[in-house]
Amino acid sequence: MDHTTFEQFLDRWQNDIYRMIRSRVNTPADAEDIMQDVLLKLYRGLESFRGESRLRTWIYRLVKNAIADYYRKPWWKFDWVRETTFNDGSERRPAWEQHAGEDQLSALDAVLDKEQGEIILKMTDRLSPAEKEYFTLRFFDGFSLQQMSEATGHNLNTIKTHLYRAVKKMKMYLLEESQ
């Protein structure tokens, strides 16, 4: 694949891919590492992509595998001393602080301010893993129900059941937050 084609592909997809990764990992640093792996795999695989599944579905599978591989990585392969830049660029902390903490979410809480988007994101952690995955796919990744079925291999009824529960819970959490 030539340079220009891949650049065009990145322009179109980079935000979606990053968002897909970031919503499933705890830190921007992890998201960046995984994003690099995913983009390399896409670069090597895009030419052989035959459109058997939709591109978005294929990317989702790559992302899921890359995240799983990343967290299977042994501790000595983590880049412990690298400085981490957060989304707003306001705070830098070495990555070891994030990994070494006994509660990663509370460490993340300390860094993040109380923006609306973050609140929603944290609320999704209160969902069950399946509910969180379907909620993320539907509302953050922008998958249709059909695409969700293709991507996960689950039937529509199963997906809808989890999604209904997830949305109901999220509405309740939002209501709690607003009171």
Add this chain to the structure above:
Amino acid sequence: MNSGPPSSSCEDRLLELLVEDRQASRDSHEHLASCPECRGQLASFRQQVDAARDFLAPSSLQMQRIRAKVWEKIEPESRRDPWWQPAWASTLVLGLFILLTMAAPFKLSRIAGPDLDGAALYASADSLEVMVDQLLPGTAASDPPWEQALSGGILEVENMEQIDNLLELLVSDRGEQT
């Protein structure tokens, strides 16, 4: 989402609209059109989700950094020789090795010399050496070389015709003696 809990009918329709979106039933869409409460809740939920999506989006600096790192890794790959070149070289080396391995026994037999059986010795000789030492007594110095050789030396013959001549001589000589 900031108002009080809606009725169960509104709640169900709102859920359906959120989950199914455009595939929600026509009744739900009609309800939405007529219920400002549900419209407000739906808009509020979508606004919150959009805020989360914005939060999850990368900054342009982040993307520049990621893209730079990816290109750093891709460029050595694209400069590398095509896959078939090392494969071709390996095949060539392997082929030569096999060829040499198969040819080696033939070469070694030639270095070690021919087998010691008579036929092979005969065939491989450049000139024939025939021992006739015991066949005839001495001859005169004026005799032709091959007759001198018959007296007790080694006669070197160049071809089969000379051997025939020699044999004829021997037979006729023996005949005269007897």
